[in-house]
Amino acid sequence: MSKTSMSTVDKALALLRYFSVQHPEIGLSELSRLAGYDKTTILRCMTALERNGFIEQSPETKRYRLGLAPATYARIRERSFPLMAFLQPQMDRLAANTGETAHATVVTGHILMTVQISEPDRATRVYIDPSIPLPVHATASGIVIAAHLPDAQRADLVAHSAFQQFTDSTTVDPQLFNDQLARARAQGFARADRSFENDVMGTAAAFFGPNGVLGGAVAVAAVASRFDARVEARIVQEVRAAAASVTQQLGGTLPTAPAGGN
Amino acid sequence: MSKTSMSTVDKALALLRYFSVQHPEIGLSELSRLAGYDKTTILRCMTALERNGFIEQSPETKRYRLGLAPATYARIRERSFPLMAFLQPQMDRLAANTGETAHATVVTGHILMTVQISEPDRATRVYIDPSIPLPVHATASGIVIAAHLPDAQRADLVAHSAFQQFTDSTTVDPQLFNDQLARARAQGFARADRSFENDVMGTAAAFFGPNGVLGGAVAVAAVASRFDARVEARIVQEVRAAAASVTQQLGGTLPTAPAGGN
The missing domain is CATH 3.30.450.40 (GAF domain)
Structure with a gap:
């Protein structure tokens, strides 16, 4: 795994930070514009995040929103410490x-x-x-x-x-x-x-x-x-x-x- | 970003799943053994996860534990939906x-x-x-x-x-x-x-x-x-x-x- 490929993890995780209480759902084009990556890159990042429960697509709007996996990790962390x-x-x-x-x-x-x-x-x-x-x-x-x-x-x-x-x-x-x-x-x-x-x-x-x-x-x-x-x-x-x-x-x-x- | 490099995101996120209420802290060697990646790969994944708040090192034991970033994402998700x-x-x-x-x-x-x-x-x-x-x-x-x-x-x-x-x-x-x-x-x-x-x-x-x-x-x-x-x-x-x-x-x-x- 090269250093370059590791920055992929940073890139993917950085995408999560565009979601906020004020801005809970974001479409592909908007995310591409916000992050400055092309749509293909965004799509690959979002697919990996989605497979792991960090992101989901709204069944109605098809826009992205945060998933439920962070709640599980937050709960484990909180129960442990x-x-x-x-x-x-x-x-x-x-x-x-x-x-x-x-x-x-x-x-x-x-x-x-x-x-x-x-x-x-x-x-x-x-x-x-x-x-x-x-x-x-x-x-x-x-x-x-x-x-x-x-x-x-x-x-x-x-x-x-x-x-x-x-x-x-x-x-x-x-x-x-x-x-x-x-x-x-x-x-x-x-x-x-x-x-x-x-x-x-x-x-x-x-x-x-x-x-x-x-x-x-x-x-x-x-x-x-x-x-x-x-x-x-x-x-x-x-x-x-x-x-x-x-x-x-x-x-x-x-x-x-x-x-x-x- | 190649398809191969995207699997890096999956690899890094998969490491989070080794942490549980029963097993809240894991050392580098143990994580390497559990996940079947070499220590260099684990270290790179953990460093990226740590930079983004998903993992932290215990100041006392130097072992890894889940970080606090998931709590923020969980809260945004829960406030929005x-x-x-x-x-x-x-x-x-x-x-x-x-x-x-x-x-x-x-x-x-x-x-x-x-x-x-x-x-x-x-x-x-x-x-x-x-x-x-x-x-x-x-x-x-x-x-x-x-x-x-x-x-x-x-x-x-x-x-x-x-x-x-x-x-x-x-x-x-x-x-x-x-x-x-x-x-x-x-x-x-x-x-x-x-x-x-x-x-x-x-x-x-x-x-x-x-x-x-x-x-x-x-x-x-x-x-x-x-x-x-x-x-x-x-x-x-x-x-x-x-x-x-x-x-x-x-x-x-x-x-x-x-x-x-x-």
Whole structure:
């Protein structure tokens, strides 16, 4: 199996990422346009994905949609190493205590994935689409995770980041981004001030597993129009408490400081 | 992209199927032995799967385990086309009404996948491992699904079946299997009498989506030692009622008879 042929696996799996809650069904031509592969390549990828249950064709529209195989793998993973069930009450409490949307994010490969979301019980709230990977430079979760990753993994994550400008406040300058990482490490949390969406203030803190291995981040995405100094202080306190609680319940330990001894 | 290189996608995705609730972590050498590929091939497949979040390495043991990406795809699928949430109360009711384990199965590619399980509230019950694909010839779900598939899809499913002998009662003769399919079509349900596991009696009925497209099967896996004529009649009635209810709620219709006209 050559290295070239291996990139076929990446190509096929990358096609799955075009499907989202907003865009659940995609036709062959559209997928070809989105991914920039010719239709023959798309068809071969989709046939292999379909044989393995990752994709299916709608019997009515003949368009593609995600299949049911991922649910089986998700269930095996969760039964073997429970994370969603463990995070659910933590995120519910964080949402209730702050009155804003709470979520937990992990890094997998070079993708920041939302693994749990809990919305507050009020009319205006931030909606988080679980199908959209979080940009590392524009979200509080991304900054605080990048800040606490080992150097090689952080470099890989940053190398795969497009540093896209989402709002006027998005940091696209790598040096300014490095300053944000240093600040997150120093203060123990990160803030994303309307840098991913115009009306959203993000606050995130990292949680850790055994031996100080980074587990991910817990975050609150707050409606910016009601964010003031009092709310800010409350959210920082709650996010840090939630991260500490998750770390403790994971049997986790805080990482050893990279410089300056332990 | 050649046809040969496409089989790389199948090879990589097939590796995911070695992970189960009973076997959540697998090392490189063991995976190589299980799959029959050399270690270099395994390593390339796993690296591509890891980059895409389908696999991760345990930080402690360095062995592989399933990653978190499938959970995201499962969530998008479920939010777009809710099936698990829809089946959950149905299976809970079936388990409560029969006092035995209820489950729902769908066919995806040539794999019969358990998508929902509900266990009864009693000390002895059948445990169903959601990570094990159901053998088509040895389970009531497999028989009733094969019985109601279009010919080409049934042929594909049967062609991929190993007709493995699980117990003394497993039907491994294709002609006897065909008789079981005919009986399932005639009576509207299938029975698997200790043919997959020695102590389990399976009863399954098919459910259908719009236009008579087969959706899957609902089934009850009962402890054989307490299975008698009264229990049997009750389970058949409840399984058929559950399949009819699922079909109705899916906006489904019963398939047109393949022969004899409509």
